[in-house]
Amino acid sequence: MTDTGLAIGGAEVDAEDFAEIRQTVREFIRTRVVPREQEIADGDAIPEDLRQAAKEMGLFGFAIPQEWGGLGLDLAQDVELAQELGYTSLALRSMFGTNNGIAGQVLVNFGTDEQKARWLAPIASGEVVASFALTEPGAGSNPAGLRTKAVRVDKTDENSDWIVDGSKCFITNAPLANLFVTFARVRPADDEGTGIAVFLIPAATAGVSVSEHDRKMGQEGSWTSDVHFDGVRVPASALVGGEVDLGYRAAMISLARGRVHIAGMAVGTAQRALDESLRHAAITTQGGTPIGDFQLVQAMLADMQTGVMAGRALVRDAAAKWVSGEDRRIAPSVAKLYCTEMVGEVADKAVQIHGGSGYMREMPVERIYRDVRLLRLYEGTSEIQRLIIGGGLIREAKKHAAS
Template sequence: MSEVSPEDFAPILAQVRRFVRTRVVPREQEILDSDAVPADIRKQTAEMGLFGYAIPQEWGGLGLDLVQDVELAMEFGYTSLALRSMFGTNNGIAGQVLVNYGTEEQKQRWLAAIASGAVVASFALTEPGAGSNPAGLRTKAVRDGDDWVIDGQKRFITNAPSADLFVVFARTRPADDSGPGIAVFLVPADSEGLYVGPKDKKMGQEGALTADVTFTGVRVPASALVGGSEDVGYRAAMTSLARGRVHIAALAVGSAQRALDETVAYAASARQGGTAIGDFQLVQAMIADQQTGVMAGRALVRDAAAQYVSGADRRIAPSVAKLFCTEMVGKVADLAVQVHGGTGYMRDVPVERIYREVRLLRLYEGTSEIQRLIIGGGLVRTEQKSQ
């Protein structure tokens, strides 16, 4: 049950929509050129409570549930994805690990600062040899007296260059019958032996910062073990990723809506041989395919979020939503470039940026291939258990 009623949520959603469209959209080129979100936009984002919108109110957040989260995410997707990336891990995969699995002491120490934006939390799971499937994790945590010592390397870690706190997944023992042997640790960014590499140079998503993070003999106290248990880690990762997949699906719908809007506006005004290109039936057919994808995606995201919140389905539906919506936005963005013609291939045109940005959505928080395995394998296993 959300802490915020639908009546109270409506003005929050309206404010976010207004902020995105009047304050962020006009500055997309600045974000792209500088590869950074301007400080005044970050400040306003924090003042609006967006660094903690999905953190419970008792810890200073807004307390929105996933049904409400996806409505905001569809607005965030309408502009440069760097905006959402700035506070996404605080509300999502990093913050939710603490909300759902942290000890009372850990929540007291970190959650209010995460909700306010004073602390940027970063989710350190992916490694050179372990991406969408955390079972391949090689980063190790070894007990030494009352402390843990962490060694390993993480890759493509969102917000690593600006993080204050890393939520680090590490193997404490080989996988066995009792579980995968993966634990989660809270590691402050200023810990000795923790090194953040140079900012990654990416295909798109300018302003969204990622980097490698290396842990060399990083020592943390026993109180840094999330939930006070070695066996919490894998479950925490899977739960956070499933929730995050619905959020990413909603983000994809927002980006697809923007690509569609840019396409329709261009088709209605650009002329070829004296005729608006939107009057050509083949162009209308491409726009029809875009609109169909956007509407199907929006309905699917809302259904998956409702099933997650009710507890009806927290595994198959999130993967279905992420698979469909992230594949859909790739097609919608491609059609947007096609309708724009040569103009759509030019830098500084929104659909060119969108085309590059949304390519990543099919890769992170579980590739499309991993989602297919979760969906297909899950359905088959459920049927086998019932026989």
């Protein structure tokens, strides 16, 4: 390991190297970021020195393969890091989350060699911020309803430019993005495929505009915005993988992987809420007695600890199944559903244990309560996860019944 970052050699990250990476990130989070959480919330931005430190540590590319300049962590290691990142303001992780996750993984898994060579190294270094431009007002958790369109200038020439028109909403990091990984419909779905393609559109391209960043309930410092494509012309080389029907599959795989990461992050946040509650219960008195001695408070703490431990075990199991290839559909949805619902319950109990002080803006549990509400919405709502899980189980049952 170098003195200035987390870069390591070799084809894979072994257990010893990863333990060092994780410890370095833990120290960074707990000694440098946690003390500045209020500054992040009040300023609605990540301070530049923390952004630069994250770049130097390699956090903009921890899930990008080493051949492209990243750390090359697999998903099992990714979720361990996610638990550390979840311990503080979720805006910090969001700053580089799209580079490593839903945007970067589209390129890692589906990009041409030329596209990878052009974009992955600057994405891994943080020189380029990539945004995942999928969600639209009428197409959120299910991209089948996309209305953004892409049309070839010359329909008879596969090397012809494309014209992209449409709008996206709630796009994370859009105001800071250099590259939009943009999903668009090239034709109605038919027997040949979904008709959804994905394009690499630099933010500086003529016709691309980004609205002022949204004002949200929580996660201050994590910016989302509407993005508009008005007659945006891109070359044929911007079509990811060089295939017009790649978009839907690329979106689903990237989102499924991201769901396991989000689950890990939720566990980290739940652990923080529990730690804050234990500290408060141990030192705060009521009638001269520490409130942690009261059985009803202990019951809430017990439920919180049970949720954290169950979530941690579940997310590790889901990540292992992803790495082995055993389950890359149902398990990610199970992990995201349980862990994001669990952290909401843990955050609610944390506020309750803190009493009136838990409702005050300067308290970490108040911020956590607001921040985690979003986890049940993005990268597929809890309702969508239930449909994926239930539908997948029924399909498997029918296969077994037929055989």
